[in-house]
Amino acid sequence: MTQPIQTLRVDHRYSPMWWQTLICLPDDPVKTLVGREGQFFLDFGSGGPRNFQTSFEFGLVEGSEWLDQVLPDARIPLLVTHKQSKGFAIEETTFLEIPSDQEPKPKAVRYDGFETLTGWAEPSIPSDPAFRDAAVRYPSGSHEASLEVHLNVDKFGSRTIALGFCEGRHPQPGLRRAIAQVEGADAKEIDPVRDFGANVPGVYLFKAHDTDGDGRILISIKYHPDTHFSVETDLVSDLRTIMLSALWSFVGPVPTSERIVAGTESAKADLYAPGKDLLLPHRRNHTLVRVTNPTENSIVLHPILSIDGVQTPELVSGRLRIGPHNWVSSALTFKSIDSVDGEDSHATTKSAGIQGTGGRHWVASMSDISVDAGTSVEFAIVLDRFSRSNPSDHELRSSRDAMADMGAWWLASGPSHSAIELPDPSAQRMVDSCLRNLFQARDERNGLPSFHVGPTIYRGLFLADGAFMLELATMLDRVDESRAGIEYLRSFELPEGGFNVIDTYYKENGLAAFAIIRHAQLTNDREWLKTKWSTIQGCVRRIIALRRTTPKGAPNEGLLPAGAFCDGGVFNNNRPFADYSNVAWCLSGLKWAAEAARWIEETHDAENWQAEYDDFRRTFQLAAEKDVTPDSHGNMYLPVVQGNGDNHAPPRGQWAFCHSVYPGGIYAQGDPIVKGTLAMLHDALVEGVVLDTGWMTGGLWPYFSSFYAHALQWAGSGQEVPQILYDFANHSSPTLVWREEQKPQGMGYEEVGDMPHNWASAEFLRMVLHGIQIDRGSELHLLEGLPREWAAPGAVTRLRGIRTPFGCIDLDVTGEATDVRIRLKFDDESNMPGRVVVHRDSWGEGSEVTMTVKSEINEVVPRAH
Numbered sequence: 001m002t003q004p005i006q007t008l009r010v011d012h013r014y015s016p017m018w019w020q021t022l023i024c025l026p027d028d029p030v031k032t033l034v035g036r037e038g039q040f041f042l043d044f045g046s047g048g049p050r051n052f053q054t055s056f057e058f059g060l061v062e063g064s065e066w067l068d069q070v071l072p073d074a075r076i077p078l079l080v081t082h083k084q085s086k087g088f089a090i091e092e093t094t095f096l097e098i099p100s101d102q103e104p105k106p107k108a109v110r111y112d113g114f115e116t117l118t119g120w121a122e123p124s125i126p127s128d129p130a131f132r133d134a135a136v137r138y139p140s141g142s143h144e145a146s147l148e149v150h151l152n153v154d155k156f157g158s159r160t161i162a163l164g165f166c167e168g169r170h171p172q173p174g175l176r177r178a179i180a181q182v183e184g185a186d187a188k189e190i191d192p193v194r195d196f197g198a199n200v201p202g203v204y205l206f207k208a209h210d211t212d213g214d215g216r217i218l219i220s221i222k223y224h225p226d227t228h229f230s231v232e233t234d235l236v237s238d239l240r241t242i243m244l245s246a247l248w249s250f251v252g253p254v255p256t257s258e259r260i261v262a263g264t265e266s267a268k269a270d271l272y273a274p275g276k277d278l279l280l281p282h283r284r285n286h287t288l289v290r291v292t293n294p295t296e297n298s299i300v301l302h303p304i305l306s307i308d309g310v311q312t313p314e315l316v317s318g319r320l321r322i323g324p325h326n327w328v329s330s331a332l333t334f335k336s337i338d339s340v341d342g343e344d345s346h347a348t349t350k351s352a353g354i355q356g357t358g359g360r361h362w363v364a365s366m367s368d369i370s371v372d373a374g375t376s377v378e379f380a381i382v383l384d385r386f387s388r389s390n391p392s393d394h395e396l397r398s399s400r401d402a403m404a405d406m407g408a409w410w411l412a413s414g415p416s417h418s419a420i421e422l423p424d425p426s427a428q429r430m431v432d433s434c435l436r437n438l439f440q441a442r443d444e445r446n447g448l449p450s451f452h453v454g455p456t457i458y459r460g461l462f463l464a465d466g467a468f469m470l471e472l473a474t475m476l477d478r479v480d481e482s483r484a485g486i487e488y489l490r491s492f493e494l495p496e497g498g499f500n501v502i503d504t505y506y507k508e509n510g511l512a513a514f515a516i517i518r519h520a521q522l523t524n525d526r527e528w529l530k531t532k533w534s535t536i537q538g539c540v541r542r543i544i545a546l547r548r549t550t551p552k553g554a555p556n557e558g559l560l561p562a563g564a565f566c567d568g569g570v571f572n573n574n575r576p577f578a579d580y581s582n583v584a585w586c587l588s589g590l591k592w593a594a595e596a597a598r599w600i601e602e603t604h605d606a607e608n609w610q611a612e613y614d615d616f617r618r619t620f621q622l623a624a625e626k627d628v629t630p631d632s633h634g635n636m637y638l639p640v641v642q643g644n645g646d647n648h649a650p651p652r653g654q655w656a657f658c659h660s661v662y663p664g665g666i667y668a669q670g671d672p673i674v675k676g677t678l679a680m681l682h683d684a685l686v687e688g689v690v691l692d693t694g695w696m697t698g699g700l701w702p703y704f705s706s707f708y709a710h711a712l713q714w715a716g717s718g719q720e721v722p723q724i725l726y727d728f729a730n731h732s733s734p735t736l737v738w739r740e741e742q743k744p745q746g747m748g749y750e751e752v753g754d755m756p757h758n759w760a761s762a763e764f765l766r767m768v769l770h771g772i773q774i775d776r777g778s779e780l781h782l783l784e785g786l787p788r789e790w791a792a793p794g795a796v797t798r799l800r801g802i803r804t805p806f807g808c809i810d811l812d813v814t815g816e817a818t819d820v821r822i823r824l825k826f827d828d829e830s831n832m833p834g835r836v837v838v839h840r841d842s843w844g845e846g847s848e849v850t851m852t853v854k855s856e857i858n859e860v861v862p863r864a865h
Contacts, residue, residue, distance in 0.1 A: 008722060008787050010426035010729045014687045014700075016742040017749050019069075019733035020050075022455055022756055023077040023096045023285065026415055026439035029111040029148075030283045030385060031455035036733075037066050038081035038092045040285065040383055042326060043114055044456040045138065046310055048359035051456075054309035054322050058092060058289055058381060060085055061302035061365075071735045074432035075416040076407050077440065079735060087295050088371065093288040097402040098409045099281070106388055107271045108247060109281050111148040111444060112137050113459065114325070114386070116276040120243065121168030124199045128263030130246035131166040131201040135275030137242040139223075140452075140460025142502050144492070146222040146445050147242040149278060151208075151249060151271070153217055158184070158209045159270065160254045161219065164246035164261070165192040166201040175239050177224035181446055183217045184209025189224060201245065203257050212447075219247070220446035225492045225500070244275040279325060285383040286399045293371040303332060303366040305381070310359040313337055316390075320364055327384040332366040415439040419476055419802060420768060423795035423815075424787070430729050431768060433736035434761035435476075438469065441758040448488040449481050454754025458740075461489065463501060463508040464567070465759040467515035472762045474522045475769060477801045477808060482519055483528075489515065490535055497538020504564045506546055506582040507656060509539040510589020514663065517596040522803045524831055526600045533602065540593050540609055543586045547616065555626075555642050558619035559583050569695040570640050570653035578642040580624065581656040587616055588664030617666065624673060633683045636676035649692040651684045658707035662714035674715055681708055686744050688727025696741045696752045702731035703738060706763030710770065713784050719841035721771050721785030728764065737761075771842075772797060772813070775805050778834040782822065783813065783843065791815045791843040791863075806833045816860070820844070824857040840865075 020033045020041060033041040035050075039057040046053035064085040071079060076095075083090040115136040123131045137147035153159060161182050170176055173194035181187045185206040196202030208217045223240040248260055249271035259265045266272040293299055307313050311323040315337050320328040328334075340361045371377045380399035410416075416435050422428045441452050443459070451469035452459050466489060473482040489512060492501050499508040513536050520529035529536075550557050556578035563576030570581065590613045597606035627643060628636045631650040640653035657677055660666050667674045684691050687700065690708055694701035705728035709721045732738050738760035740753025771785025783791075790797050795815040801808045807828030814821040820843070826832060836851040838861050846865025851857055 008726045008789055009424070010430055010726060010732075012730055012732060012734050014689075014727075014731045014745055015733050016731070016739045016751060016755075018751065019735060019737060019739065020755050021071070021077070021079060021733070021735040021737055022437065022440045023079065023094060024283075024440050024455075025096065025098075026436075027442050027444050027449065028281075028283075028440065029113065029443065030280050031113075031441075031459070032096065032283065032285055032383075032385065033455060034079050034094050036069055038069070038079075038083075038094060038287065040094075040287075042322075042385070044459075045115065048310045049308040052309070054307070054311060054326065056305050056307040056309075056322070056328065058090075058287060059304050059306045060090075061304055062086055064090060069734060071433070073407070074429040074736055075414060075436060076410040077436065078403070078407065086299075087293075088299065088301075089292040089294070091290045091292070093286075093290075093403070095286055095403055095406050097284040097286060098406050099283070103282065104388075105152045106279070107152055107249070108273050108278055109150045109152070110135065110278040111150055111280070112146060114280050117243065118276060121166040121201075121245070122199050123166055123201045124197070125201065125261075127166075127201040127261050128164070128246060128266065130263075130274035130276075131164060131261075132245075133274060133276040134166075134168075134243035134245050135278050137221075139240045140462075141458050142460045142462045143240050144222075144460040144462075144501055145240050145242050146220055147244055148445060149219040149244075149247060151217040151219060152215060153210055155215050156210050156213050157215075157217070158207070159217060160250040161185075161206045161208045161217070162203040162248040162250070162254075162257070162260050163190075163206070163219070163221070163244060164201060164203045164248070164275075165190065165196070165243065166245050167192040167196075167198055167243075169238070171198040176241075176243075177226075178221055178242060179224055180204060180206070181218075181220045181222075182206035182208045183219070183447070184211050190221075201261050203248070203260050205254065205257065218447045222445075222491075226495050244278075246275055247271070247273045247278065279386040279388070282387050283385045284402075285385070286402060287381045287383075288378065288399055288403065289381060290376055290378045291369065291371055292376040293373060296373050298370060298372045300368055300370050302368055305334070305364040305366065307337075307362040307364060308359055312360070313362055313364065315364075325386050327387060327390070328381065329384070330366065330381045331379045332369065335365045335367060337362050337364045410436075418798075419800050420765070421796070421798040421800075422768070423790050423792075423797055427726075427729065427768075430732070430736055430764060434758075434764050437737060437756050437761045438472075438758050441756065445488055446491070448484045448491075450488045451485055451758075453759050454757050456754050458754040458757070461492065461501060462759075463489065463499060463505075463511045463515070465762075467511045467518075468759065468766065469762045470515050471518050471522070472765055472769075474519050475766075475803050477803050479523055479803075486516055486519060486532070490532070493535055493538060494542075496541075497534075498542025499539070502565060505567070506543075506560055506564050507585030507589075509542045510585035510587070510592075513539040513589040513593050517592045518663070520596070521599075521805050524805060524807065524828070529596065529600055533600070536593050536596065537605065539589060540605075540612075543590055544612060546586070554578075555623060558616070559623060560586060566640060566653050566656075568640075568653035568655045568693065568701075570646075570648060577645045579640055580620075580627075580638060580642065581640050581653055583620055584656040584660035584664065584666070587613070587620060587666050588660050590616060591664065591666055628673060628676065631680045631683070633680070635680040635683060636672065637680040638673050638677055649697075650680050651690050651693045654681060654690075654693060655704060655707050658704075658711040661711035663710075665714075669716065674711070678708075678712060678715060678717075687731070688723060689731060691744070694741045694752065696743070696750060698747065699741045699743055699750065699752065700731065701741045702728055703740075703757070703760035703763040706767045709767055709785070713770065713774070718771070718784030718839055721767065722787035722842055725764075725767050725771065725785070725787070728767070732760075769799070769802060772799060773802065773804065773809065773811060775833070779837060780804060780806055780809075780833040780835070781837045781839060782811070782824070783820075784839040784841070786813065786843045788843045791820050793817050805831075807831050819860045819862045821860050822851070822857065824851075826855050829855045 737756035
């Protein structure tokens with residue numbers, strides 16, 4: 001019997017109440033965000049509005065009401081915000097101007113973010129005044145921090161670089177250790193207290209060289225990976241914070257370190273830059289405002305700029321200066337600035353409970369505008385950030401030209417491409433936006449791409465999130481970029497092997513092994529994997545060593561030590577417990593490592609690791625069978641904490657369990673633990689998303705949907721994937737980005753995590769790709785999670801150049817009246833799958849169909865058996 005046609009569409013019906021969207025370039029260090037109501041948010045982490053240093057928004061003395069915000073083209077980060085006021089319409093179009101190649105390059109540019117400290121240290125000897133202050137890079141949520149400076153030089157140029165430090169907080173050595181890497185020079189371990197003394201300034205010298213001829217010398221300072229703290233200590237973030245007091249560059253003779261410290265030789269330097277004065281690249285942002293008067297009477301409006309923050313704005317020659325590095329200009333001259341106590345007396349568009357406030361509030365009045373009946377008035381508001389000089393005025397025409405150039409640039413040079421083509425335009429928009437957001441959130445670290453989760457609290461390396469972003473980049477045939485990202489990941493490897501980026505996050509060792517091996521598998525490159533084998537060996541050694549430290553006779557004997565950090569809402573709160581979350585990923589990583597050892601014929605490792613895995617798996621099974629427990633529906637599930645300690649909501653922290661089903665593969669098909677735990681998750685669905693899986697009680701973690709759907713698909717329930725995919729998409733904002741966690745509709749404004757949250761972007765793309773094609777060992781399986789609408793008559797779904805363990809594939813799925821035509825092409829005849837299997841559960845009826853394997857397949861599969 002034919003199943004009824006589903007009605008699947010992306011309409012953002014479960015959108016978070018508040019959102020913010022990036023408008024920056026790919027790999028841009030200046031992560032400018034635009035809020036739901038058209039606000040600019042600048043410099044996160046400063047205690048101002050929504051914890052940004054500054055926010056400002058166009059408004060009117062007459063007040064205005066927010067209507068909506070849209071993204072006209074998902075490939076282009078241009079936002080249109082609509083408001084209304086007393087019968088007339090306001091349209092605000094906001095975007096970043098593409099920087100001009102003609103703009104003079106400053107000698108030094110900071111590339112990690114813009115955070116500074118003044119009065120940080122009190123030097124105990126006469127010294128350059130820069131040693132009192134510092135450029136700062138605070139750790140992200142992963143405790144990873146890297147301060148980056150690019151020095152522009154002549155091609156293949158050489159310099160002597162002096163990096164100045166003065167530790168102003170900790171009196172003992174060994175606490176703030178770091179690694180300084182300067183292009184062309186050997187990396188140095190630095191410890192200012194050990195090498196100079198507390199509150200004693202000093203410099204480290206490097207013979208630098210532009211080794212790759214790109215006209216820049218890269219300078220990177222990051223915390224020393226061999227830094228061990230318990231997760232409970234409040235010093236972790238502080239001790240992994242990087243501070244740079246000053247930078248000098250010398251072309252000729254180099255003064256002594258003592259004279260550089262004293263500040264007497266700065267005039268002889270090719271470059272002298274106090275750390276607090278190292279600026280990010282110049283960026284110019286525009287908001288084109290169009291006010292339309294549909295009435296029969298002329299009106300005079302009184303425009304304002306509503307400003308919140310911790311820096312007092314100043315009026316300078318008709319422009320606003322907010323802090324030393326942000327200038328706001330407009331054809332409508334700024335006339336005055338007034339400080340406003342308490343809530344803004346002018347009704348702009350702030351929504352109670354949605355926009356958090358912090359710092360002070362000001363209103364900048366602009367010159368009045370007159371709008372004749374039935375006409376519109378347009379003007380531009382231009383934000384210049386990190387300009388090295390007082391920016392010039394801009395005419396409306398130049399803003400319009402900048403908008404046209406920006407759109408053309410993104411369509412020609414942006415990361416969106418035709419690798420994935422879907423018949424549903426609403427789903428296609430999600431695909432295009434997800435891809436763009438991944439590269440906007442990414443950063444360059446020491447010349448290597450680092451896929452970052454978000455632009456604010458999660459702007460850093462996370463091995464869990466990063467592993468799947470790297471897998472996605474490889475699937476999209478961005479091999480060089482994903483390999484470079486793996487090299488950045490490997491730079492955090494401990495000297496003894498393994499990883500500890502987040503303290504006691506033992507699962508990092510399984511995740512890192514998976515990330516590297518999966519890349520090798522998708523590129524079918526055994527030789528490349530051999531060059532990284534020492535990292536895999538280090539991960540395995542660390543997993544084995546951790547197993548050996550568990551106490552005999554304890555419930556976690558032979559598993560992993562108690563007191564680890566679980567994540568996903570499960571934290572030990574200074575009371576150590578044993579968990580299955582870290583176990584799941586260490587087991588998964590060990591399984592991947594043993595299989596990879598066989599693949600590259602590392603026989604000794606293969607035998608030993610398989611034996612270790614078998615013992616680990618048996619130990620886990622015995623413990624898990626004791627701990628499975630019923631939920632309120634009678635589903636027998638495995639809690640995250642051994643013994644169900646703290647009695648967490650059953651779904652909480654189950655992300656690693658889902659990963660252990662896929663891609664971990666540690667369970668046999670039909671395993672009762674998988675069946676019961678997936679049933680528990682199913683019974684916790686609200687708005688199509690599992691409730692209470694993360695940090696927020698009564699909250700939704702939308703991209704957990706991908707983990708859940710992948711586990712369902714791997715366990716044989718691929719027909720459930722399409723609805724989950726669309727429910728996941730419908731928790732995004734109208735600007736096609738996600739918050740990490742949010743409340744169900746009508747349950748409040750609470751939110752958790754970063755936004756845009758780009759593990760969510762990666763997971764949406766992985767769900768789409770794996771729903772269409774997924775490798776299962778030596779087999780390629782097709783259409784397990786294909787939505788019924790994507791196979792409707794006339795619908796065409798295409799993949800182009802998608803990497804699989806069987807090489808790159810091109811796939812066309814064309815819906816016809818009674819069947820579906822499949823065209824599949826492999827680019828490597830020497831590496832074909834053993835079987836190609838087409839599933840019909842999600843879009844048709846009947847059993848799976850096995851296709852004849854050949855380099856080009858063109859076959860018809862009936863909808864029903």
